[in-house]
Amino acid sequence: MKNKLTRKLILYFSLTLLLFSVVIGIAFSTLFSKQTVTIHTEEMTRRATVIAETLNDYFTEEETTNDSSSSMHGMMGSGSSMKMGMGYSSFLKFMDQFAMDDIWIVDENADTITVGHGMHSKEYGELPDNARDVIKKVYTGKTATSDAFSNVIGEPTVTVGVPIKNNNGAVLAVVLLHSAISSVHKEEKQGFLLLFISILIAWIIGLLLSILLSKKFIAPINKMSHFTEELVIENYDESLNIDTNDEIGQLGEKLTILKNRLAKAKFQRENREQAQKNFLSTISHELRTPVTVIRGSLESLNDGLIDQPEKIEQYYQQLLAESIVLERLINDLLELSRLENSEFTITMESVSINDILSDSLRSLRLKSSEKEQQLQLHTSVEQPIIVNGDYGRIRQLFVILIENALKFSPKNAIISVQSKVETDNMIISIHNPGSYISQEEQKKIFQRFHQARSKEQLDGTGLGLAIAKEIAERHHFGLDVSSDKKSGTTFFVRIPLK
Numbered sequence: 001m002k003n004k005l006t007r008k009l010i011l012y013f014s015l016t017l018l019l020f021s022v023v024i025g026i027a028f029s030t031l032f033s034k035q036t037v038t039i040h041t042e043e044m045t046r047r048a049t050v051i052a053e054t055l056n057d058y059f060t061e062e063e064t065t066n067d068s069s070s071s072m073h074g075m076m077g078s079g080s081s082m083k084m085g086m087g088y089s090s091f092l093k094f095m096d097q098f099a100m101d102d103i104w105i106v107d108e109n110a111d112t113i114t115v116g117h118g119m120h121s122k123e124y125g126e127l128p129d130n131a132r133d134v135i136k137k138v139y140t141g142k143t144a145t146s147d148a149f150s151n152v153i154g155e156p157t158v159t160v161g162v163p164i165k166n167n168n169g170a171v172l173a174v175v176l177l178h179s180a181i182s183s184v185h186k187e188e189k190q191g192f193l194l195l196f197i198s199i200l201i202a203w204i205i206g207l208l209l210s211i212l213l214s215k216k217f218i219a220p221i222n223k224m225s226h227f228t229e230e231l232v233i234e235n236y237d238e239s240l241n242i243d244t245n246d247e248i249g250q251l252g253e254k255l256t257i258l259k260n261r262l263a264k265a266k267f268q269r270e271n272r273e274q275a276q277k278n279f280l281s282t283i284s285h286e287l288r289t290p291v292t293v294i295r296g297s298l299e300s301l302n303d304g305l306i307d308q309p310e311k312i313e314q315y316y317q318q319l320l321a322e323s324i325v326l327e328r329l330i331n332d333l334l335e336l337s338r339l340e341n342s343e344f345t346i347t348m349e350s351v352s353i354n355d356i357l358s359d360s361l362r363s364l365r366l367k368s369s370e371k372e373q374q375l376q377l378h379t380s381v382e383q384p385i386i387v388n389g390d391y392g393r394i395r396q397l398f399v400i401l402i403e404n405a406l407k408f409s410p411k412n413a414i415i416s417v418q419s420k421v422e423t424d425n426m427i428i429s430i431h432n433p434g435s436y437i438s439q440e441e442q443k444k445i446f447q448r449f450h451q452a453r454s455k456e457q458l459d460g461t462g463l464g465l466a467i468a469k470e471i472a473e474r475h476h477f478g479l480d481v482s483s484d485k486k487s488g489t490t491f492f493v494r495i496p497l498k
Contacts, residue, residue: 405432
């Protein structure tokens, strides 16, 4: 796949470069052709002007030697040349070489006075009729350009006409400078050849650069492809390093975040699966024990093996105790299942935290007296704290935490319950001095299906703190634990007041 993408990038870049080259070539050829003709015409005009200015002296001198009443046509004579002396002939030959093109000198009637042969060797006859318009325009004192002489020359031609004037500004004759378009095309072909070579070199360089840039562009994508392949097989040990400050770099960062979340989810899943296995094993044992005792006792009573009244009473008491344990275990399982269900709703109403806390302590006074323990309430809150919640569930939360403190505290221990208000929160802490929870155990103590293992744990299902955590989350309360070997363990309930 990565090779296909590299080839596509190179192909697209090359086609784009080729398209630009074709567009630039067409635009350049059009503009260059027009500009070449324009420049060549301007150069012809400059040379024709130089020739005309130089010939002014010859025509002015000849004009002064003739009778003032003679016409310019009489001065020219009836032939196609004038007798101006050897100096004029030598000069004209020089001008013929200087012009590098055909030079014609004609009068107002379009009669040829002199013809030079910069390109051609044949003689010319009468000028074409449409050339008279050019000559008339030049006789008005203007410089003119035309292609009217193409048929006379025998090929497409550019002609520049410049007037020859005397000292008074009167036009005496016209210098016609002809240049074949083929000579201009020779210059264009050289320019086009250079352009083609330049475009070819640029295209080759661009192709090489596209290969290098494509590989550089594809490199981080290849890394991400390999990285995602590792994610598919749940290998989260690979790292992704992409040092680019663009969208690809941002995608790499998001893939890294995804990897971390997947790794965390995998860790939690494995822990949860292991916790579920442990939980099922524990629950199976907890269920099997009372069921076995109840069945054994009932079989003994049913078979008449026990006939002493006091023994029968003991068996009844044992059956009642085991059924209570079994009922509590089932109720905890059902309670946790309901709280974990997002569709299960609880009744939310205005309740007083002070009343719930006092009610919870009052209900556990008798239980604390069994181990001669003391429950002490310390509060700095004078006004009732009213929150929106379920009275029974919040009371269950406090009862679970206080029962947990009584269970893991020694005889004659003092269980301290404190309440205070800090900024926008009410903090309730439940402290017992007789137990210690390690840092590793603190991370798991509120997890679902986790049961803390301790030699002091004499009864219970290990679901109490998981239920308490679910109740706290349903009410948006904070529930944390802190433990120290010297001072003991403290549970904190943080209740937001806004």
